[in-house]
Amino acid sequence: MTAIYFLVALVVIAAILMGMYNALVRVRNQVRNAWSQIDVQLKRRHDLIPNLVETVKGYAGHEKQTLENVVKARSQAVSAQGVEAQSMAEGALSSALGRLMVVVEQYPDLKANQNFLALQEELSSTENKISFSRQHYNDSAMVMNNKVETFPSNIVAGMFGFKREPFFEVQDEVEREAPKVQF
Amino acid sequence: MWEAIRANKIRSRVLISAMGGVLVGLGALFGAVYHAETGAAVGAVFALGIWVFLVLVAFAGGDKILLMSAGAKKIEKQDAPQLWNVVEEMTIASGLGRMPDVYVIDEDAPNAFAVGQDPSRAAVAVTRGLLRRLNRDELQGVVAHEIGHIRNLDVRFMTLASVMLGSIVLLSDVFLRSLWFGGGRRRGRGGEGGQAQLILVVVSILLAILAPLLARLLYFACSRQREYLADASAARFTRYPEGLASALQKISRPTGGKVGRKGANRALAPMYIVRPEGFRSLTGMFSTHPPLERRIGILRSMGGGAGYADYEQAWRRNGGDGALLDARTLSGDQSVAARQPTPPPASKKEADETVREVLDVFDRLAGFLILGCACGVRIKVPEGYGKATVPCTRCGRENPVPQAAAPEQRSGTATYQRTSKGWESLRCPCGRNVQISPAFQGEFKKCPTCGRKIKIMQPA
Numbered sequence: 094m095t096a097i098y099f100l101v102a103l104v105v106i107a108a109i110l111m112g113m114y115n116a117l118v119r120v121r122n123q124v125r126n127a128w129s130q131i132d133v134q135l136k137r138r139h140d141l142i143p144n145l146v147e148t149v150k151g152y153a154g155h156e157k158q159t160l161e162n163v164v165k166a167r168s169q170a171v172s173a174q175g176v177e178a179q180s181m182a183e184g185a186l187s188s189a190l191g192r193l194m195v196v197v198e199q200y201p202d203l204k205a206n207q208n209f210l211a212l213q214e215e216l217s218s219t220e221n222k223i224s225f226s227r228q229h230y231n232d233s234a235m236v237m238n239n240k241v242e243t244f245p246s247n248i249v250a251g252m253f254g255f256k257r258e259p260f261f262e263v264q265d266e267v268e269r270e271a272p273k274v275q276f
Numbered sequence: 277m278w279e280a281i282r283a284n285k286i287r288s289r290v291l292i293s294a295m296g297g298v299l300v301g302l303g304a305l306f307g308a309v310y311h312a313e314t315g316a317a318v319g320a321v322f323a324l325g326i327w328v329f330l331v332l333v334a335f336a337g338g339d340k341i342l343l344m345s346a347g348a349k350k351i352e353k354q355d356a357p358q359l360w361n362v363v364e365e366m367t368i369a370s371g372l373g374r375m376p377d378v379y380v381i382d383e384d385a386p387n388a389f390a391v392g393q394d395p396s397r398a399a400v401a402v403t404r405g406l407l408r409r410l411n412r413d414e415l416q417g418v419v420a421h422e423i424g425h426i427r428n429l430d431v432r433f434m435t436l437a438s439v440m441l442g443s444i445v446l447l448s449d450v451f452l453r454s455l456w457f458g459g460g461r462r463r464g465r466g467g468e469g470g471q472a473q474l475i476l477v478v479v480s481i482l483l484a485i486l487a488p489l490l491a492r493l494l495y496f497a498c499s500r501q502r503e504y505l506a507d508a509s510a511a512r513f514t515r516y517p518e519g520l521a522s523a524l525q526k527i528s529r530p531t532g533g534k535v536g537r538k539g540a541n542r543a544l545a546p547m548y549i550v551r552p553e554g555f556r557s558l559t560g561m562f563s564t565h566p567p568l569e570r571r572i573g574i575l576r577s578m579g580g581g582a583g584y585a586d587y588e589q590a591w592r593r594n595g596g597d598g599a600l601l602d603a604r605t606l607s608g609d610q611s612v613a614a615r616q617p618t619p620p621p622a623s624k625k626e627a628d629e630t631v632r633e634v635l636d637v638f639d640r641l642a643g644f645l646i647l648g649c650a651c652g653v654r655i656k657v658p659e660g661y662g663k664a665t666v667p668c669t670r671c672g673r674e675n676p677v678p679q680a681a682a683p684e685q686r687s688g689t690a691t692y693q694r695t696s697k698g699w700e701s702l703r704c705p706c707g708r709n710v711q712i713s714p715a716f717q718g719e720f721k722k723c724p725t726c727g728r729k730i731k732i733m734q735p736a
Contacts, residue, residue, distance in 0.1 A: 123371070130368060211357065218361035225369035228515065233371065 113249040120237045124258050127230040134222045142167045145212050152203035159196050163189045227261045234258040279602030280505050284429040295440045299323045334439040339391040339399055348379035348401040362416050366423045369513040376400045386527045389547040390422035392431045410523050413617055417510055417520030424509025430502045434547050503566055508587035515582040515615045521575035528568045582614040645701040645709040647675050659709055678702040680730045691731040
């Protein structure tokens, strides 16, 4: 008789543990997916820049230095490897873009150009998407960390080596300003 | 949000089973009215068939039916890039697996709703009036609210409810009509079963009236709390509660005329972000939406925060009792700070202003006296308007009409003190509207009608 009770208890505990394990895996996949979303959006920004530079060139060709800075920052961001180098390069790209937009202020013809207006909407939306994808990454990382640290799921997490996920921290002031490209 | 999502799953199941029960019961009753012996069974089976059909339809194409009945058209990115981008942004912020389809309703009243059976199969619809009136931050707030509904599985419940409710109402209508027309023929046959049949007829009429009412009650009652929850989600996704608050305020402003009724029907009314016009009479228990002022008040008193806990606190401060969000959601959430507003695109604003200035000059040439009300409305006073003040069309404030001071007895000269260096209009004592351009530097202005000289004093 006791053997049956023991067996039943074992099955129930195993089922609970399995549920916790599956939940942890689900959340971890969510975090990974959220992280890759950031890359998708950063790549989108890289793709937009050549178009933007071409359009600005047509109206403000002699702002060579600013345009070159943007192009250089872009190629550095594209080739950057590793999380740290990447976020440094992206930060530099954001500030180069910010300076370009300040320059653009002086060219009313350019600001009225339909193509430029469309690009401007695309660019500011992409900046938004970058910051929203970071926000969502942090939100998912928070759910993961809550699971890893709180009882009882922390037991399963400890057993199978689920770790805390790092929060996406903004590198410096320049980077903090990134989502607000001023037009 | 955990509780809300779980509750919505349960509610959806309860709704489907309850609808099934009601339908089968009604079917049996209606059947019994027509035929005393086998009618009940036949009616029940028939109703069961209808129920299965309804469930299938609601699951397979409920969203499409609702969108079609609202006159919504699916758009692609190039049709409305900003709207598309905002939906994309909010999809990312909320972590939805797939971006909802985007629909636009060709209507001037600003409103929006979301439908769908699943977060991965959902759609957001907004009206043209909404796109025209809101700026980017406000549009983002509205879209975030709708995506909040999708995330919390409100849309599943609401889509199922609207489709099934709509059909129950329809079926009852059909039954009532057939009863009125078919009743006369059967009455003559009445023998021993006549009295019983009469009772059944009365009961079934009662039921036919009550059934839609009950269904409606069930489904209106659940939709107020969820508006608050979707607002909380919107604040959290956008990190900017003011966007939604100011959007709600803009939407709540009367748009004038009888707009908003088109496209909105009884089944759809509770799904919109604000109650469509023409559904005002439903109050109290039948109300589908919490008062807008309260929703705006809560969003505005979040005190620089944008998290669920901030919303919960603001909700309490604004007279909410009990708990809005469940403990699990609150404890698992960090406090998050609200972001800064997006600066408005300067070029567009400048263009609008230039257009307005040009139009104003035309109006001035046509003799209108132009006043700026404190609420932002520009009032155009026609020639010959006699009163000293003019009420604002939006806020109702009485604005004094600038007037040249009464002429001195001796010289007959009126005087006017300028208040700015821009365009100004004033009324001559003879009633004629006189315009002063920004370039005017002289000392006197001559009224074109009475020829009186008006002394213009430059602003200090």
